[in-house]
Amino acid sequence: MDYEHTCMIRGDGGRTLRAILDQICNKWTLLVVATLDQGTLRFTDLHQQVPGISQRMLTLTLRNLERDGLISRTVYAEVPPRVEYTLTPTGKSLIPPALALAGWAIEHVPDIEASRKAYEERR
Known part of the structure; x- marks a missing residue:
């Protein structure tokens, strides 16, 4: 089922x-989902393993993931x-x-960086 068909069925314009x-x-x-792919973690352990995330942002992210049924909280x-x-x-x-998307990004880093550099040089 394609995107347009899905939107028509749902009737919400996507x-x-x-x-x-x-x-x-x-x-x-x-990042949180990939970290939890390693196994069950406590909040503190998860916070330590996701570089740069604040406690507040981790809390919000976990709540949203639990709400959407992607993680369970015990x-x-x-x-x-x-x-x-x-x-x-x-x-x-x-x-x-997610791994496929990350692989695509890694594969195309040189192309994207070259394109960004060329774009900035034109400006």
Whole structure:
């Protein structure tokens, strides 16, 4: 089913699809998902393994991923409370396309950098 057909069926002009892609393709989501592909992690461990992410942004990203069903959050009734995050089957299904996109980016870095340099020189 193509994009246009999907939008016609949903009747929302593509808003739902754009919202999902906005979430999946944001700066932090793929890094968090790729990190959780290594296995279940606690918040602190996840924070340490995703370079540059603030605690607030990690919290927001995790909430959105949980809301969308890409991760599960397990709270253990301990003192202090222990919270663990893991990918759901839907979250795991994001790994192959994410790796394909990352591979494409790595393969085309020289082309893109050359194009950017040529563009800046023309300006």
